[in-house]
Amino acid sequence: MHILPNGEFDLIDIISEMFADISINNVEGIGDDCAIINSDGDVIAISTDMLVEDVHFIKNATSAHDLGAKALLVNLSDIAAMGLKPQFSLLSISIPKVCRGEWIVEFMRGYHSVSKQFGVMLIGGDTTGSKDKITINVVAIGRGNSANVKKRGDAKIGDRIFVSGVLGQSAAGLKDILNNEYNTPNAMIHKKPTPTTKQGVWLGKRAYVNAMMDISDGVASDLKHILKKSNVAAKIEITNIPNVTTIEDAVCGGEDYKLLFTVDPKHSEEIKTKFKEMFNSDLYEIGEIIESENSEITWMQNNIEINPNWSGFRHF
Amino acid sequence: MHILPNGEFDLIDIISEMFADISINNVEGIGDDCAIINSDGDVIAISTDMLVEDVHFIKNATSAHDLGAKALLVNLSDIAAMGLKPQFSLLSISIPKVCRGEWIVEFMRGYHSVSKQFGVMLIGGDTTGSKDKITINVVAIGRGNSANVKKRGDAKIGDRIFVSGVLGQSAAGLKDILNNEYNTPNAMIHKKPTPTTKQGVWLGKRAYVNAMMDISDGVASDLKHILKKSNVAAKIEITNIPNVTTIEDAVCGGEDYKLLFTVDPKHSEEIKTKFKEMFNSDLYEIGEIIESENSEITWMQNNIEINPNWSGFRHF
Secondary structure, three states: OOOOOOOHHHHHHHHHHHOOOOOOOOEEOEOEOOEEEEEOOEEEEEEEEEEEEOOOEOHHHOOHHHHHHHHHHHHHHHHHOOOOEEEEEEEEEEEOHHHOOHHHHHHHHHHHHHHHHHOOEEEEEEEEEOOOOOEEEEEEEEEEEHHHOOEHHHOOOOOEEEEOOOEOHHHHHHHHHHOOOOOOHHHHHHHOOOOOHHHHHHHHOOOOEEEEEEOOOOHHHHHHHHHHHHOOEEEEEHHHOOEOOOHHHHHHOOOOOOEEEEEOHHHHHHHHHHHHHHHOOOOEEEEEEEOOOOOOEEEEEOOEEEOOOOOOOOOO | OOOOOOOHHHHHHHHHHHOOOOOOOOEEOEOEOOEEEEEOOEEEEEEEEEEEEOOOEOHHHOOHHHHHHHHHHHHHHHHHOOOOEEEEEEEEEEEOHHHOOHHHHHHHHHHHHHHHHHOOEEEEEEEEEOOOOOEEEEEEEEEEEHHHOOEHHHOOOOOEEEEOOOEOHHHHHHHHHHOOOOOOHHHHHHHOOOOOHHHHHHHHOOOOEEEEEEOOOOHHHHHHHHHHHHOOEEEEEHHHOOEOOOHHHHHHOOOOOOEEEEEOHHHHHHHHHHHHHHHOOOOEEEEEEEOOOOOOEEEEEOOEEEOOOOOOOOOO
16 A cells, blocks of 8 residues: 555545554544443543644643643543543643653643533543654544434434524634734633533434534534535535634634534524523524535535635644 | 643543542453453453554565554453453555555455454454554453453462463564665564464463563563552562563564463463363463562572663553
8 A cells, every 4th residue: 555645534434444444333533533332321422633743733832731621622622522521531642851841731731621610520641751742642432322322423314404693703813813913812812722512512402403423623523524424415604704803714614623513493483492492502504405416515605616725724 | 621641541540530430330440451341240351552653663664464463362361361262353544645455455454364364353443544644453252151251460479470371482583674674584483473363262271371461562661550459569580581582572572472370389381281282382481479558579690699770662
């Protein structure tokens, strides 16, 4: 095999194919926000994310405390995206000598603040040195009832497509940070995203919510995972996408960590009302699941089809 | 708090203290080879290890295939050290551009070969870029009966102390590699340690095996974890320590991944015989658990106390 993987998803395809010969009953592996281990109606959901200095964060542009908080928050988002409650985490971190004093203690305080806020117990990890860069790997583990698990592959034709909040703030914040403006409202959101843990658990309990995932690479990229897994296509009305800056930030920007999900159309008004009552914030209906085998997104602007060249954000 | 942690275990103490306020029933966190989640007599054991380029491995001194194999093997050792069978793994890896072609595919083939050998399913992970160094984080998950779980804190006074094989080969192999001798027998063992998975599961089923852990930082360092957790001390006869090079390599060398465990003295002869029958290899009795509150190791050479300045291997 002489494949030259040039993006994360190509590599994941290679890995999925290579490891397809090792499977265990009642366990779902690669392909969703979390792996799922089933056991008598209960499930354990496990997710992991690696954060690399100068790829995912710039050390001097964020405080150690904020970085520690974010490292856990983004993983809690993956558990929420399956409709489950996070309960445990493991943290591995490699740090250069310069970080071994107050920096790592502040990092751990930030990690602890989020752990405490969400009642997530730190059950293990690894600490080691590095030559000059910081690498962080967090594992989040959720438990819950198997009936509440939401997967990418369960979107149905006719489903309405929703996002759980305004998009593009994190991408706009990253631009501010790269312009040395570290404390704008969007920069703060980029550094410390608001988790959707409670919303995810609430949505997990609604039987009329079909597919769900979190938005980490932008709707343009992430929605395609739902479409491919569900063997359907989508039509999106971009004027309905809630954004604070540009449509490109909202559609292609990374690290929003809002929820993207599909809802049985009979319940699309009901869920908006109930969500508003529960969380005092809006759900946004941005489009519809349609029939098609090509898993493509048709982008509409005021009901007229447009053909933008949008792809998602890539860390790889 | 103005603590300057200068070693892995100091930092772990700080973290353990900071996170002591977040705990969940029937779950054991930091302090053993794995975290343990109990559920109705069954347990899930979770372990994680991070491998950093130029700290844990030198890229040009090992093949991508061997590195992929070793990354998983060392984690399977942690599950074996609790007496359980590994079933799942998650792999996170950040790689620079130069590794994105054949290198990563070969790495995954090595990882797959060990996954296949031990029937361990890859259930998730993360792949991302890095500026110039490789960082690997593996999570291994085992399942089993809670009665078979062996912990560091269960050593009893009078227990005999055993190791499951010859020590110091990996440390000697690392020296060979640093001398540009990449293919000596010890270098091969360093690059691809022999896993103790079957031995760990077998020992897990023996009720007279009390405490157990794997040797990753050398007996001089690792045994102290058992002594501290069990509130006991130990007397070791160094002439009984099986080694191939020097006693320092055997006692202070890292990455042997053999099992270190304590056995009720009434069964110390029986276990040697049965282990030999089962695995056609020897167990080595190296000392005894004694009473004391200082958790120190008394080193003996031909029954005469010596006072060497031995500490374990540190990656931090």
